[in-house]
Amino acid sequence: MGKIYALASIKGGVGKTTIAGNLGVALGQMGRDTLLVDTDLAMSGLTQLLNVGEIKKSLQELLSKRVRVEDVIHSLPGKTNILPAGGELESYLKAEPNKLASILDEVKDDYDYIIVDTPPGLSKYNxxxxxxxxSCILAVIPDPTAVSAAEKLESIATILDIELGGH
Ligand SMILES: Nc1ncnc2c1ncn2[C@@H]1O[C@H](COP(=O)(O)OP(=O)(O)OP(=O)(O)O)[C@@H](O)[C@H]1O
Ligand SMILES: [Mg+2]
Known part of the structure; x- marks a missing residue:
């Protein structure tokens, strides 16, 4: 059964998407079955970074209506795959992020690693x-606001019993 790691931060622009993309591509090149998940529904930065191309169905369709997860996953070079963000605005408005856990549970056995890129902020979307x-990896840069935002997210993770690390 694969392990699921999320890249997270309250502050934007600290490298979450870059780290998630590089990790996912490197693991796939090393022969590990890897799934990248772009949960930044509004910006779809990871999907754009990896040049997924035209998106017919995306994570927001999975989170808002009855769509089969196999129909949404795209193959990338190596053993990397991506569950992209993008798609229709209507599905974005209806997307319920609390459905993600059962979707990841459904595919967990198919992968060695699942790497989840999350949006910035502090809301149900991350x-x-x-x-x-x-396990969650907190992305941080050497900037006082980024460090205090990481400390705040660490406290919230403790309250919500979310494991931090990357191990
Ligand atoms: N190690 C690095 N060194 C220099 N620049 C970097 C590094 N990692 C990322 N960047 C640059 O920093 C910017 C923000 O990176 P990225 O989009 O990965 O951050 P993010 O945390 O995902 O942002 P957002 O919160 O908006 O989703 C990008 O222009 C990216 O190319
Ligand atoms: Mg990002």
Missing amino acids: LEPMKASD
Whole structure:
């Protein structure tokens, strides 16, 4: 059974998407079955970074209506795959992030690693993906606001019983 890691931060622009993308591509190149999950529904930065191309169905469709997860996952070079963000605005507005845990549970056995990129902020859009993961990696840069935001997220993770680390 694969392990699910989320990249998280309250502050934006600290490298979550870059780290998630590089980790996912490197693991796939090393022969590990890897699934990247772009939970930044509003910005879909990871999907754009990896040039997934035209998106017909995305995570927001999975979170808002009855869609089969196999129909949403795209293969990338190596053994990397991605569950992209993007798609229709209507599904974005209806997306329920608390459905993510059961979706990841459904595919967990198919992968060695699942790497979840999350949006910045402090809302259900990043807390639900963090709760759905086995371990969260807090992204931080050497900037006082980023460090205090990371400390705040660490406290929230403790309250919500979310494991931090990357091990
Ligand atoms: N190690 C690094 N060194 C220098 N620049 C970097 C590094 N990692 C990421 N960047 C750059 O920093 C910017 C923000 O990176 P990225 O999009 O990965 O952050 P993010 O935390 O995902 O942002 P957001 O919260 O908006 O989703 C990008 O322009 C990226 O190329
Ligand atoms: Mg990002």
